[in-house]
Amino acid sequence: MSKSALTAFYGGTFDPIHYGHLWSVISLARLVNLQQVIFLPNHVPPHQMQPVAGAQQRLTMVRLAIAELPNSLFTIDDRELRRSTISRTLDTFQDLRHEYGHDAPLGFIIGQDSLLTLPQWYCGLALPDFCHLLVCARPGYGDELDDERNNFWFSSRLTRDPQKLHEQPAGLIYCAETPEIFISSSDIRARYREGRACNGLIPPSVQDYINKQGLYSNHAI
Incomplete structure (x- = not known):
């Protein structure tokens, strides 16, 4: 990996x-020419419902999922799962910036749905001080924030050139034209509760693990 290559972290429950x-x-990795994507599972996210599966169960599912992918682009950072407190993204990126140094390009991958709620996160609008925001498309969501001031904050950082993400350490927002995929974790959990199949929605190894663990229902299928 070249010295100036962007390292991107993908947070989520x-x-x-x-x-x-x-x-x-x-798709994002191809558009931005990412050489490394690090999955960053949340422990206790302050702005979402609490996870149904335990921390180690979710970590195992991420490991199983990326093991099925055809290259070594993806790895995992479990630092948030090792915390006993809530997962604050700003705290995590302050730590990462200290570890990677001031000049290393860092990115945080989020969906359009998360971008729109960013002003409600703990110091959410300060995140570009520490990293770029790489935004994946989500069905039914636009790219405008909730008021004029926040939209100015957004537009002043927006770039259409992914190469710029590799040329400076932080500060930019890139909205990628990734496919809008109609799959959600909440729908999958509902399918398990209702006894409906999830074939084609989750990797087979993750599906087998859910079944063996009895996650999300008493009759995982």
Whole structure:
């Protein structure tokens, strides 16, 4: 990996991880020429419902999922799962910036849905001080924030040139034209509760693990 290559972190609860996560990030990696994507599972996210699966179960599912992918682009950082407190993304990227140094290009991969809620995160609008934001498309979501001031914050950082993400350490927002994939973790959990199949929505190894663990229902299929 070249010295100036962008390292991107993909945060989420992954409860469970599914093909929507994987296909989006594979497409993003091609668009941005990423040489490394590091999955960053959340422990206790402050702005979402608490995960159904335990921390180690979600970590195992991410490991199983990326093991099925055809290259070594993807790895895992479990630092947030090792915390006993809530997962604050700003805290994590402050730590990462300290570890990688001031000049290393770092990115945080989020969906359009998360971008729109960023002003409600703990110091969410300060994240570009530490990393770039790489935004994946989500069905039914636009790219405008909730008021004029926040939209100015967004537009002043927006870039259409992915190469710029490799040329400076932080500060930019790139909205990638990734496929809009109609798969969600909440829908998969609902399918398990209702006894409906999830074939084609999650990797087979993750599906087998869910079944063996009895996750999301008493009759995983």
